Amino acid sequence: MKIVVLHGQMHKGSTYNTTKLFLDKLSDNNSEIAEFFMPKHTPGFCIGCFNCFTKGEDTCPHTETVQPVVKKMEEADLIILESPCYVFGMSGQLKTFLDHMGYRWMSHRPHEKMFSKIGLVISTAAGAGAKKVTKDLKNNLFYWGVPKTYCYAKTVGASSWEAVKTDKKKQIESEVTKLAEKISREVCNVKPGIKTKAMFKIMKMSQKSNDWNATDKEYWIKKGWINGKNPW
Ligand SMILES: Cc1cc2nc3c(=O)[nH]c(=O)nc-3n(C[C@H](O)[C@H](O)[C@H](O)COP(=O)(O)O)c2cc1C
Incomplete structure (x- = not known):
């Protein structure tokens, strides 16, 4: 399995360690993992x-x-986006990267390979907001064409991984194991599924009547999508 990870932070706190648990469960000797850390990347x-x-x-x-x-x-077969919850949103550095993916939204020039990925x-959040972050991240993947996205949002009750209670860590490990399987x-x-297809x-339909962006329209014509071909 090929996995790409976009870490929304550089430090190795609760979010990184939760992601690392997923990577340990998901990967084997044949896996290829590419990791990018924000803001370095x-x-x-x-x-x-x-x-x-x-243009x-x-x-x-x-x-x-x-x-x-x-x-x-x-x-990649699996795209992982992760971020700590900062004031009920993703980290600014990850958002900055995702802004650069606007051209890949379905409304512009989605890549056909996205339609077969997970x-x-x-x-993670100390208290509340992790769900909001995963919802926003999932939304980005949906509009890139990714048909299936799993969310893992966790309230850890701590500001560092070291301070997360042992029982909570065990719970995370068990939930991660199930989801990774x-x-x-x-x-x-x-x-x-029906939502992506719709x-x-x-x-x-919007591209058919597109007279405002020739680059997008030519892309859709070249792919044959305007004439009924599908990217999946
Ligand atoms: C700038 C900043 C904003 C934060 N905002 C929230 C928040 O809105 N809700 C919350 O529960 N925790 C918030 N936290 C706490 C972190 O989300 C929480 O500690 C998280 O588990 C940190 O993950 P990390 O260890 O990977 O950095 C914030 C922390 C920082 C540094």
Whole structure:
């Protein structure tokens, strides 16, 4: 299994350690894992130039930082996005990376490989907000075309992994084990469900009448999607 992980932080706290538990359960000798840590691998802030949408992703001023991560995500069977909960949202550095993926949303130029991948989104919070983070991360994956995403949101009651109580760590390990088994069974065997198909159809209709972005429209024509071909 090929796995790509976008860590929403550099430090190895509760979120990293929870993700690490998943990686230990999911991987074997044949697994390939590519990990990116934000902000080390975060591009500069999106400057709103619209180049990615209208002229192509290679004309983004941050393309050299963005595209290596994008390539790894395209190759992966499982995409993991994770972030600690910061004021009821994901970390700013991960959000900055995700902003650069706008051109890959179904409303623009989704990559056909996304429609057969599994997503896993992970967040921890001291008290409340981890669910909100996983919901936002899942939403991004949905609009990239990823048909199935599992969420793991955990209230850890601590500001560091060391301070997380032993019972809580045991509970996390048991939940992670169960979810990882489920993901292992399903990976490489996912197909878009009704929600993804419906959204794709709406986007197809929008592209048919698209007279505002030639780059997007040409992409859809070249893929044959406007004429009824599907990316899955
Ligand atoms: C800037 C900042 C904002 C935070 N906001 C929240 C919050 O909204 N809700 C919450 O329960 N915990 C919040 N926390 C606590 C962390 O989400 C929590 O400790 C989390 O488990 C940290 O994960 P980490 O160890 O991977 O950094 C915040 C922490 C920081 C540093």
